[in-house]
Amino acid sequence: MKNWSRAVRTPLGLTGFGLLALTLFTAVFAPLLWGHQATSFDTDNMLAGASAQHWFGTDNLGRDIFFRVLVATRLSIALAVSATAISVAVGIVLGSAPMLLGRWLGRPIIGLVNTVVAFPGLLLVLFFAVVFGVGAQGAVLAVGFAGAPVFARLCHTLMAGVAGRDFVAAARVSGVGSGRILIRHVLPNIAEPLMVNATIGAGGVLLSFAGLSFLGLGVQSPAYDWGRMMQDGLTGIYVHPLAALAPGAAVIIAGLAFNLSGEAVARSLGVQIDVPWRAAVTPRRRRAPAAGARTGPDTDTDLVLDVRDLRVAFPHGDAEISPVRGVTFQVHRGEAVGIVGESGSGKSLTALAVADLLEFPARVDAERLTFLGADLRDGTGHRHLLGTSLAVVFQDPMTSFNPAHRVGAQLAEAARAHQRATRAQAWQRAVDRLRAVRIPDPRRRARQYPFEFSGGMRQRAMIGMGLMGTPKLIVADEPTTALDVTVQRQVLDMLQEVRAADGVAVILISHDVSVIAEVCDRVLVMYAGRVVEDLPAGELADGARHPYTRALVAAVPDMRSDIDAPLATIPGQPVDPAHVPAGCAYAARCPLADDRCRAQDPPLRTAADRSRVACWHAGEPLPILSDLAALEVDA
Structure with a gap:
């Protein structure tokens, strides 16, 4: 106006x-x-x-x-x-x-x-x-x-x-x-x-x-x-x-x-009058389930999400690029799984593929992709699970809320869509969920627009939106980005409370290794679209075996860090998904890499403790971390 x-x-x-x-x-x-x-x-x-x-x-x-x-x-x-x-x-x-x-x-x-x-x-x-x-x-x-x-x-x-x-x-x-x-x-x-x-x-x-x-x-x-x-x-x-x-x-x-x-x-x-046409945003193409693939309920009653050989591809000229290449993991009831890695490693694309939020021309394939026993590859059979059993908390809550509608109305929408609630019942449920995520004066706040909320309140309201149903899995994609440390703690505590109270499984995506180690039970480390290590969060600091995982941990300063020494960094640049080299994708940046690493891509092997690592030199000692910055990298 x-x-x-x-x-x-x-x-x-x-x-x-x-x-x-x-x-x-x-x-x-x-x-x-x-x-x-x-x-x-x-x-x-x-x-x-x-x-x-x-x-x-x-x-x-x-x-x-x-x-x-x-x-x-x-x-x-x-x-x-x-x-x-x-x-x-x-x-x-x-x-x-x-x-x-x-x-x-x-x-x-x-x-x-x-x-x-x-x-x-x-x-x-x-x-x-x-x-x-x-x-x-x-x-x-x-x-x-x-x-x-x-x-x-x-x-x-x-x-x-x-x-x-x-x-x-x-x-x-x-x-x-x-x-x-x-x-x-x-x-x-x-x-x-x-x-x-x-x-x-x-x-x-x-x-x-x-x-x-x-x-x-x-x-x-x-x-x-x-x-x-x-x-x-x-x-x-x-x-x-x-x-x-x-x-x-x-x-x-x-x-x-x-x-x-x-x-x-x-x-x-600032409205454009003569707007050029561009291609429509249309649903992504899907591949039919592989012959012989199981689509029925899992025998593991605690299994919430089962992902096997997940691949995401986009057209690139006459060929395709695959930012996600063969990701496999499982999430059980009440479990918190963290996904960590540099930008471009495929973390968010993996989460979006699981939540069925990738649009055409993305192509999502998987040997198995089930949520609560429902096959997510069929494109229709799982729609009733969205908003009731699967919730997503996005990175930027300001863009996650529609600026044209009040916060309470947006929360109430899910209740009206799935629970056949009346307008009054859905509104009361929205107020109750805002109260559950500790937003003060929820009845008044529900009538406000997203821009009237602080960043931390918007993020908590996003969690409240996910709780309008009875979620079994919450996918949180960088939920603490751009928030100060106090508000970060509040948001993470809120996720922990929800998880503990209802046995909700959580997938937490973050660049912050320290946050993942503190909040999660298990950590998936991704690099160049692959899981290169899967280990318990408690072993992240001292038990990691992949050189990339250890480099990520070393790059985060703690109370024991020498304030006079330069901060540890990972030399080189992440791999371009359009030009993934032969062999191990991390070889060009790895101080342990040899000719075998540059020629053969290591498989993700399971150890006796059920941790997994994809490295030919897993667990071998690294050079002194201060010398990593001097490592000559093949660009």
Whole structure:
């Protein structure tokens, strides 16, 4: 609202909104004030020129042209607004096709839309005018449907940007349907640019209507709009030019009013008017379960998540890159499993694949991927588990909440979607969950928007959203990033309390080795898309056997660190997923690497204590850590 008011105060805004206010005032009150003068016949003054009595002269029946132009404003504007509304409504339906119908039906629709957009607008208007027939109603439908492809492309582009936001992913994890996500989460966040473009588009629609009526395809006598008046005045334009020029000037003024107003708001909001099209966000492709793979319930009743040989691939030119390569692990009831590694190691992609949040063109394959016995590879059978048994806490709670809705309403959405709760029951449940995560005055806070929460409160509210159901697994992706240490402790304590109270399993993803060691029972260390070590958290500091794990631990200073010595670092750079070298991916940075490491990729082998490590030199002593920085690295 502040941006809109700022737009009005600019010279462009003052001009545009001033003209728009004058146009709308005339549309509302002109028929009431001057309707009689516009329809009164004066056969003694037919085709009279401009005079003090008739400012723009009279038509062939002696009717005052000036008053007729004013009265015609209502019908002209009403028809333009109606056609614009049809264009926007049909555009939203077509633009949301990939989200509502999926890839196979949605992409052809968007392809057809982009093909139609390439045709000249006037040609489309004339085509639909023939389809819907002559008259005002047919003209409204013709202009409305002809403008729909442009708005469909715009809506599709805007929706694709919003669909990738964390709060939409959070709604999907909550099990909210695509239609409800569209209405509650996507449309409110594209409303402003859509309204701006619709306002600007109304000026073009007004011109299209005038053209149809001028050609005799629009408004028919005895009704009249500006286009009809231009047609009536065309026959005597050389003798009595104002009969045609006056309604033409009205079209220009009204069109400028819409265009300048929309342009002023667009500049203040930073809205892109001519938005380029980009590919739709569509569901990812899935591979059918492998022949002979088990899909039934597990015999281990405590097993929550079973992941075997998980792979995530993305198209890369004519080939594919695999940021996640053969990840295998299990999570049991009440167990906290930490996943640690540098940026780009595949931690978050692994979690997103488990939560079914990877979109096309990502391809997720696995020998086995089950949650509570349900096969997550089928794409449909597990949807009822989202929001009830599986919760996700994202890295940035500010983007995980929809800024257009109150916090309580967003929490209540899951209860209404899964528990068939009434609005009042869902709201009470949301307040109760906010209270459970120790947010003060939860009833008042539930009515606030996300920006009114502090960072720590938003993160706790995200945990509360996950607790709206009865989760068996919480996936927390960097839940303490950008929080100060005090708030970090509160968030981690909250996860521990939830886990202890209800036996909830937790997957905690973090760069911070010390946090993982303190909170988790078991640690998965990932590098270049693989698990290179799986060990108990208590052994992370002194019992790690992989050189990469030991380097990560050494890079975290503690109370025993020598304050005069330089901080330990890991030389070199992480591996580019598009150029994974042969052999061990860590060999170029490893002080123990030899020719075998550079030629053969070590398998993930299980030791007697059930820990796992993928290294040809597991447990061998490392060089002095202070010398690692001097290690020569093959870039």
